[in-house]
Each structure stands twice: as C-alpha cells, then as structure tokens.
Amino acid sequence: MKKLEEDFMEGNLKKGLFFGGLVGFAWGLDTVLMGLVGSSTILKTSSSSTLVSAFLHDAFCFFWLVLVALFNRQLMDTFKLLKTKKGKATFLAALVGAPIGMSGYVIGIKYAAPAYASSLSVIYPGVGAVLSYFILKEKLSKRAIIGITVSLVGSAALGYSKVDLNMYPEFYKGMAFTLLAVLGWASEGVIIGYAMKKIKDEEHIKATPQQFLTLRYLTSFVVYGAIIMPMVDGYKVVGQLAANRELLYFPGIAILGAITYLSWYKAVNYIGASMGTALNSTAAFWAIAFSSLILGTEITPYLAICGLVIILGVFIFAVDFKEFFGKKNKVQKLKEV
Template sequence: MEGNLKKGLFFGSLVGLAWGLDTVLMGLVGNNTILKTAASSTLVSAFLHDGFCFFWLLIVALFRKELLGVFKLLKTKKGKVTCLAALVGAPIGMSGYVMGIKYAAPAYASSLSVIYPGIGAILSYFILKEKLSKRAIIGIIISLLGSAALGYSKVDLNMYPEFYKGMAFTLLAVLGWASEGVIIGYAMKKIKDEEHIKASPQQFLTIRYLTSFATYALIIMPLVGGYDTVVKLTTNKEILFFPGIAILGAITYLSWYKAVDYVGASMGTALNSTAAFWAIIFSSLILGTEITPYLAICGLVIILGVFIFAVDFKEFFGKNKKVNNKVIEEV
C-alpha cells in the first residue's frame, strides 16, 4: 500500500505540473502574430490542442493493441454516453478554457478552473441525487469563496483589458467539465456493463478526444473559417508548437487515471487541483506574470477547498495504516 501511495502521489503531482505547464504554454502560443490577429484564434488553438491529444492517444492505443477495443466500445451504450459527455466537456470546456487563458491570463484562468469538481458535486447532488457530506460542503464553500475573491482581483486592466470576460469564459469551462463528470457518473451508475466489452480508462479517454477532434474538425472549424488560420500556422511553422503541448495534455489525463488507480478518485482529483499552483509558477517564469500576494492567497485557498472537499484524510490514511498492519501480521 505504501508503494501504491507513493506512486499515486507521484502521478497525481505530475497531473498538476503537466496541466499547469500546458496552460501557460497555450497562453504563450496564443500570443503569436497569426493567432493574435485571427478572429477564430481561440477555437483554432482548442482544435489543434485536442486534435494532437487524440493523435498521441491513438499512438498509445496502437502500441498497447487497444485500438480495436476503442471501436468496439464506441458501439456500446457506455461508449455513446462517453461521446455525449465529451461534447460537453471537450469543445465547450476546452474552448472556454482557452478563451479564459487568452483574456484573463493563464494564472487566473487555471486558479479558477480547478473548482470544477466542486461544481460537479453540486450538479450530482441535484441531478444524480448523490449526498454531500458536511466536509464536502465546507470544502466547496471555501473553494467558491476563493474563486469569488479571485474574480474581484485588482488586476492591471491595461495589461488584461478583458479580464472579466476571460473569467466568464473560464466559468463556462468549469460548467462544461463539471457537466461532463455528471454525465460520466450517470453512465457508470445507470448503465450496466456489457460483459463482452472490457474497456480500459485509456480507451474511454481516446473516445473523448476523438469526439472532440471530430466536432471541431467537422462542425466548428468550417463554421468559423478556422482552417484558413490553420493553413497560415502550417506555412509559418507555428503549428509545430501544438504537438508538444498536446503531449502534456495527454500526460495529464493518463497520469490522472494512474493516480486514481493507485490512491482513488478523491485524492487523484485533489492532486489535480495543484495545476493552479504550477500555472502561477510557470506564468511567472515563462510569461513574466507578477505573482501578487492576493493571487497567491486566492490560489492556495481554492486548492485548500478542493482538498477538503475531495479527501477525508482520516479515512484515507486510516485505511493505509490498516492495510500496512494487516500485511505485517500476515508476514
């Protein structure tokens, strides 16, 4: 158990670091001349990010000989519901997040975005009738208060003239990701497993990004004239940044599944929230964003709230101790 805990904490920490860096690099790429002058820049960025994420996951599926299983999963009820969840969480969530990064800066967008597990829990309470413990309610309230305080930050509006617009788009992303979790929760609880299909988390994730990529490629890009911008990026080699950034996106989700496997969904979700911390650090190092005491405090309050909401430390470490004692007795 101790080994699993260490592995879980490692992969969980990797999730936060990778997503925090992904966020900042997306903000950096969004400032290049072509994307800065294109009306559809944020949607193009989201399309390329999720498109290359799908590409890397496809490579992983081929390497692990799971690609056939992905197509089999698509035919099942759970696979179809995963597609529905992806429509909410990927195009809506990712597009809103990229717009949040553009208008409100990576550090602020990332700090606000990590409240999505709490919003998801609230939606689950009303839609799936799931109960909320007092600890969870306290954690959600703390994270929401931190988010509200962040929204009232005294930022330099000369530097970020559309800051509040960016925060609004980030809230849209939060709602999209939270709704995605509720739909997946419904699928897992209400839809029975089909015995002839044994799907891995990576296969579900591949379907998620396939759905996102197809939606952007077939619907969103033609509607906004995004392919013209993609062609310009290709001719200027700016597009080469996106495959590298997408590797971070793929690592984020694959590590998250690993963390959940080793230490459970609650701790895995809580560690995911550390992306806000890393986004603030990388924003300072790469973009030169000023880390004001107010920003740092708000970010820490939000992360603290997510941890309180997601993790019952007495239960978590209590189970760890019991398992270790049992192993010692058996030896």
C-alpha cells in the first residue's frame, strides 16, 4: 500500500513538472512564431493585421479543442455548459481574457518584440491577485506581496530597457498593449473567481477544465468572427493570406496555444494551481531563447536579468516552497519506509 502511495505521489510530481514545463515551452514558441508570421508582407501592410492574427490564432485553437472534445466525448457537455450560470460567467470572463487579452498581446508582440512582450506578460497572476484583494477581498500573504513586488520591479526595469528604437520605433506602444493584455487576463481570473465564490447552487455540475477552456475559445471565436473582423474588414486580409498560402501557418501555431492551456490544466491537476501557475512564467525564458534562435533578436544582459527577476518574482508569489518541498520530502520518506 505504501509502495502504491509512493509511486502515485512521485508520479504526480513528475507529471506535473513535465506539463508545467511544457506550458512555458509551448507558449514561448507560440509567441515567437506569432511574431514571425506577423512580419509577413500582407500583415505588415494591413492596418488590422494584429486583430486578424489574434482571430486566426484563437479560431484555430478552438478548432483543435473541438477535435479533442469530440475524441473525449465532451463536446455536447461543453455546449450544455452555456446554459448554466457558471458557463455564462465563463463567457463573460472570456470577453476580457480572450479578445482583449489576446489582441493586446499580439499588438505587444508586433511593436515591442516577442522577448519583451512575453517577459512582461507573465506578471498577470500577480496583477490578478492584487485585483482579487480589492474586489474579492482575498488576503495576500507576505510572501505573495514580496513576489508581486519583485515581479513589478523587474517589469518596470524592462519597460525602461534601452532598446534600439530604430528597430522597434513603437516599443513603448507595444509594452502598453502588453499591459492591456495583462489586465485582461488578470481580470478574467478575477471574474471566474467571483463567479465560483458566488455561484453556490451549481456545485452538482461536474464540468471539466477542458470544457471551460473550449467554451472560452468559442467565445473568442464568435466575438472576433461576428463583431471585430467585419468592423475592421478583416476577412479581406484572411482571403489574401489564404490566396498566398500564409494562412496555413496559423493552424500549426494554434496547436501550441491549445497545448499550452491543456498542459496548464494538467499541471494544476497534478501539482496544484500555485506551482502550475508559476511554471507558466518560464514562457518568458523560452520566448527570449527562441527570439534569439529564430528571429535573431539580440539578448542583452539587461533583458536576461529583467526576465529572470520577473520569473523569480512569480515563483515567490505563487509557490509556498515549504509546502512544495514538503511533498518531495514525503515521497522520500515513503521510499525509506
């Protein structure tokens, strides 16, 4: 019995760390590839390029998640979720987390470069915690306050980076839109948290995280497709991308987006929300690395240090190291018995 418990705990820890690391890797690569595709002639000459890119990214993410839901026989339950209060709350949260958050992020990538946008974006859990403190009256521990402060210091330092403004003439505009993405994603978490705390009459609903995620991307797909794209004449750009076969890049990149969220939920399931969220921040490292390898971005010591400071702050905020290493020690003790 003890051997089974030992194998279960150690297995969960390893799986959680694997999926948590995969989140950072996939999102970092997703970020850089979105920046690379965004530099195409068609998108560079279109005033609506960033919104088109965000639409195609989330539309294909939704497509892949629908296929996964079909395979797992969860698609009908996803649509049934829309009729519930929790589903409607997810729809509302997705409005700020998907169209606003993703649009801001893609614009940030375009103007401030993937390495900088990704490094700044990972502070959203800390911003969400601050919003929860004021809106949901949730308490912040001293460790959380220290971690958030460290992340914000790193972010502020990143904002004052001495970048080559000849290469990125609208760098600060990009950083401002990345902050909009941070606010959107943080607000999404707060709305979901508020709904889950207030909605007590639907505890019997056993919706899976994958169903909530599919509903999130359905919301993004519908809002972009039915409202935003017609407003900016975006389908004309989509047609040009299709004619030039550049549209084919987006399904591949969207696989990374779908992997990111599915892996995040798996990581949270295995090792908890705190460590799962903290491992998200490693996307900043991977974005910097892939920016150098794929885009040829110069990785200055200043950028590297700021990125590490931000990641450190997220880990301090999100992870109770005593509790986490306590799990590892428990596994070790079980082995010794």
